[in-house]
Amino acid sequence: MSILKRPLVTEKVSSLNEKGKYGFIVDIEAGKKDIRSAVEKMYNVKVTKVNTISVMGKQKVRYTKAGVLAGRKPNYKKAIVTLKEGDVIDFYSNV
Numbered sequence: 001m002s003i004l005k006r007p008l009v010t011e012k013v014s015s016l017n018e019k020g021k022y023g024f025i026v027d028i029e030a031g032k033k034d035i036r037s038a039v040e041k042m043y044n045v046k047v048t049k050v051n052t053i054s055v056m057g058k059q060k061v062r063y064t065k066a067g068v069l070a071g072r073k074p075n076y077k078k079a080i081v082t083l084k085e086g087d088v089i090d091f092y093s094n095v
Contacts (some may be wrong), residue, residue: 004042020082020085026079030079035052036081045083045084048084052077054077055075
């Protein structure tokens with residue numbers, strides 16, 4: 001089981017990257033210490049702070065020929081990681 005699912009690449013998080021903060025979608029069961037160690041191990045940087053946000057999945061309703069289909073998107077957890085000054089993570093190096 002991987003703790004880090006994928007990096008968050010949005011306009012809001014990209015503006016935080018200039019301040020040394022990076023966003024990730026993480027496993028819903030992961031704690032702050034787990035996230036810190038996973039980021040430090042994967043990207044070889046020093047993490048100073050970890051903030052987490054649990055996001056409730058949105059309710060979705062679709063009207064089809066067969067009737068109304070209702071469901072819910074899955075819940076997920078976001079982590080905003082602050083790095084030591086001078087450390088940088090480059091998400092686009094493998095592209």
